[in-house]
Amino acid sequence: MSEVVVKMEGISKSFAGIKALDHVQIELCKGEVHALMGENGAGKSTLMKIMTGVYTKDEGFMYLRDEINGEMRQIEIKSPLMAQKLGLSMVFQELNLLENMNIGENIFIGREPVGTATMIDKKVLNEKAKKELEKVKLDINPSTSVSSLSCGQKQCVEIAKALSFDARVVVFDEPTASLSETESRTLFEIIRELRNKGVCIVYISHRMEEVFELSDRITVFRNGTYIDTVETSKVSEADLIKMMIGRDLEEGKKKGSAYINKQKTVLSVRNVTIFPNSSPISFELHEKEILGFFGLVGAGRTELSRAIFGIDPIGEGEIYIQGSKVHINCPRDAMDVGIGLVPEDRKGLGLILGMSIKDNMLLSKLGQLKSRILNKKVLKEITGTYIDDLGIVLRDENQEVKELSGGNQQKVVIAKWLAMTPDILILDEPTRGIDVGAKSEIYTLMRKLTEAGKSIIMISSEMAEIQKVSDRVIVMHEGNITGELSIEEATKNSIMQAAFGGIKA
Amino acid sequence: MREKKKMDLGSLRELLLIGVVIILCIIWTIMNPQFISMNNVTNILRQGSYTAIAAVGMTMVIIIGEIDLSAGSLICASGLVGAMVCKSTNNVVLAVSAALLVGVVVGGSNGVLCAVGKLPGFIATLASMTVLRGLAYIITGGNSVVWTNEAFTKIGTGYVGIVPIPVIIMLVVIIFGVFLTSKLRFGRYIYAVGGNMEASRWSGIAVVKVKIIVYMIMGVLTSIAGLIVVTRLGSGQPSAGQNFEMDCITAAVVGGTSMSGGRGKIIGTVVGVLLLTVLTNGMTLVGINTYWQQVFKGIIIVVSVLADTHTKKN
Known part of the structure; x- marks a missing residue:
């Protein structure tokens, strides 16, 4: 194994009293693609956000190899900017670009090259941006507005931004979720090239195929705890699923065609x-x-x-x-x-994130009720049935939907439609963006419905x-x-x- | 158990505001015992009544993620129309109906511009605010409108027992608002549209209809307030109701309604109106001049919204 760049151990982190990470560890090596897997809420993104300074850890230690004397030394990451300066970057799940600015301005935001009288030197900015864009094979004028780019192109700009800090570790969080097949292919090529240059890539994904195609090693988390790190070539898909969900x-x-009516x-x-x-x-x-x-x-x-x-x-x-x-x-x-429709864009079209689970589930049903006046008892019966039937995991039904995991959110959307009893x-x-466990539950549910x-x-x-x-x-x-x-x-x-x-x- | 806890948290804000109102009342009473007199308490309620009535509508408009800037101009226009009809026909029912009709038409057109024309509510109502104010001056020629019918005057000045009529109207409107937002299907739709308009449409909610109806409710409530204002003043003035919409918005925001839509409570707004009225009334009583009153009002807005965002975080 090549040399370790970053080592984290005993890391814990809680949000509002709930443990998101419980003494987890990870070792990232130079020139590897390290996949990070686990169900939603397993703590993958949280750990990476701690590494890149978005969150601060409650407990634990982080070590980074010193670039000059080559020794591991303990480090406290205090801000995302500090992490970026140390070469630790993250390409976020939700793209973090400013749509109203152009590509170059986005890449160098906060560290624009300055000319006379502290005016931004646009020429230098564009030249520098062009160089960064070449690294990600994006042949577009840096003064193009970000809002006119496709999803894949935006992602490339994000990557270019991450690389522009001389990144030693780049974290990708579900990078292909919104990419087309061709765009994904280009991304994989970029990732491989980065690896060959000695950059360490952390790849968070639910997609098994991608993980097996790209990664050298896989670390699995479950419910905020560290399970194991394995070499990709020595593990099967079934083993991996078992590690992630703790069961088969x-x-x-x-049915097969013969059974269909x-x-x-x-x-x-x-x-x-x-x-x-x-x-x-x-x-x-x-x-x-x-x-x-x-x-x-x-x-x-x-x-x-x-x-x-x-x-x-x-x-x-x-x-x-x-x-x-x-x-x-x-x-x-x-x-x-x-007819009921569970849309692709769960958060934008399927749910009202700031509303309670209960109210979301009732949205499409309300129109069918005879009375215009709401009857708490009747409504409670409806929501109660579907929460149980679909196995939605919640604290209480007045909880806001945005606090739920992707899988549970999807179940709420499905419940919303089942409540109005469509044929x-x-x-x-x-199952987009949903972890394997919840995925199989949704398949089972679909089967039950038919x-x-x-x-x-x-x-x-x-x-x-x-x-x-x-x-x-x-x-x-x-x-x-x-x-x-x-x-x-x-x-x-x-x-x-x-x-x-x-x-x- | 948990549910109970959450309920408490939800109404914590209103309780806190009521606490602030009580503290204010104590301070004013100490500074000027006149404050707690029957006369002044009635006065506060009457002062607050028309703001509260329109603010109930404003809260609904803000919950659907829009705004109504035309409230001040509509207060004036509906009052004027009521006054003019009363002057020429001497018929109270006709006068009131005409004023309310103005509210329905203005509210409806605001709603249509916003929901069907896809104009931001800010723009649509900015336009109607300007148009209505202009029309008010054109129709009256800048003069006030007076009438002789005493029954009409009673709307703003009369009493049932010891309770002023505007206060009774206010209570009815508050009950209507609370019932509509919390007990009716339509109330859920209001919150849904404000929370996520597209998702509401995809859930089969007739978003356009909801928006238009909410603006119409706002129009009617504003014209009720307009009738109270005009009958209290005793004459229709083309300059009445300037900045009135800002009082409504302030009350809603202080009462916890989110300007980005989807969140807010009628009761919160009512307490907001109460707080602002007690503040203004008390400051006047103890002799603080109007300019300082404005400064304090501004501070109250910032403090209450800051407190809100921070309690939410915890």
Whole structure:
């Protein structure tokens, strides 16, 4: 093993009396990609935020190798700026760029090169920024406004900013969560190059494939405690999951095409056009079925769900529910015919973060209640049922939703829709950003729902999820349906081929 | 147990404010015993009544994440219309209905501009504030409007037993506001729209309708306040109600309503109005001049919001 750059041991941290980290440790080496795994709330981000000065630790020691004499010495990180100056940077989950400023200004914010009369020297700034951008393969003029960049490009700017401090350790927190496939590929290339230059990369991710592809070593946390550090090549996916959740996963069994009630069509979409230049599409959803929708980013799946749910009402084309034609012009119309939609953007569209769990769960149900006056007892019964049924972990139901973990938040969104007893549930990326344990619980729940007679459309960009959960798969490409596969036909190859537009339907 | 604890925390703020009001009352009484006289207490309630009535509406508007700057101009316009109709028809019912209709129309158009026209509430109501004030001067030619009907005058000056009529109206409006925000489905929608407008839409809530209705409620409540103001003054003045909207906003903010929407309580606002009225009344009684009164009001705003943000953190 190469030399250790950072060593942390016995680190503890509490928030409002709740222990987020309990005497954990980590060793980061020069030129390695070190994956940090664990369920949401395991303490991965917290530890990294302590290392980069965002939080201060309650207990424990941190050592950093001195660049000059090469010795490990104890250090107290007091601020993010201090950490950055020592070469410890973090690329945040939620991007921290100032949208109203340009790329160069963002990279050098707080340390702008100054010319005469303390005016910012824009020329020097842009030159320096250009050099930093080259390191992350971003060929864009540094005076471009950040707001005009794509998600992936913004991430590159963030990385450039981190690197501009001569970073020795760069932490990536769920970097691919909002990136397209190609953007992710570019990111991996950058990460590999950094590693080869001797930078230590800490990679926090829930995505198994990425961790196995990229990392050299993996450290696992569970509930704020350190579990183990292992070499990636010597561990299996199943072992890793067991380390993270402390038990084996159980997942709902798939029905396979033979079991689906093909006679009964609950939803039929006919001749709906997604994009102005795409051709009209049609498909059917059967009773008790989980219909997976796969496609690359921009395939039009989310747009399709918005059209069905009345967010962007369909222009031409028709929607039939149980054989009769319906007109859906707003979400309320969709709800009235029994459709619920769990959106992809959980925090922005699914939840009202500052509201209580209880109130969030009741939002869509309230419109169905006969009385305009709220009856506490009735409401309590509704929320109580779903909190128990879905196993939502909470302190009390008046707690604000923003305090919950991603998995529990998602369950609240699902509960919100189940409360209005829909026949058809559309789930858009139901497990994005959710840890493995909660993920499998959501799969099991979906299975249970279909057994209880509901039909589900699941939009997902995760190949493994599509293959594992769906009874049937529809693949989209640029607004067209390019494949409709039974689960037996839905191999990785056939799905990907269709996703790239291979077969025209 | 836990639920109880949380409830306490929620109403802690109002209790704290009531504590401040009591302390203020004690100080004023010591400095001038006249303060606690029946006469002055009635006076305080009457002074606070019209602010409280409009502030109930303002709280709802702020909870949905918007603002209404036109309240002061509407106080004036609705009062004027009431006064003019009363002058020409001598019919109180007609006069009151006309004033309320002005409130519905102005509130409704504010709501439509904001919800359908997608204008920020600040801009939409800034415009109606200016337009209404201009119209008030055009219609009256800058002169005051007087009437002779005594029943109309009673709205602002009359009593039921020993309770002034404006105070009774205020109590009804407060009960309406509390009931609407905490017991009605519509109340939940108000908080939801203010908390996250898009998520509310995606939950099947008719966001546009909610916004328009809230602005209309605000318009009606403001014109009720306008009727009280005009009948108390005894004449319709085109300059009435200047800066009145700021008093409403101040009361709401002091009472714990968040300017970013989604949070706030009617009761908090009512206590806010009480605090501000007691403060102003007492300062006048003990002889502090109006300029210093403004300085203290400003300090109260900062202190109360600071205290709020810090209790939230803990």
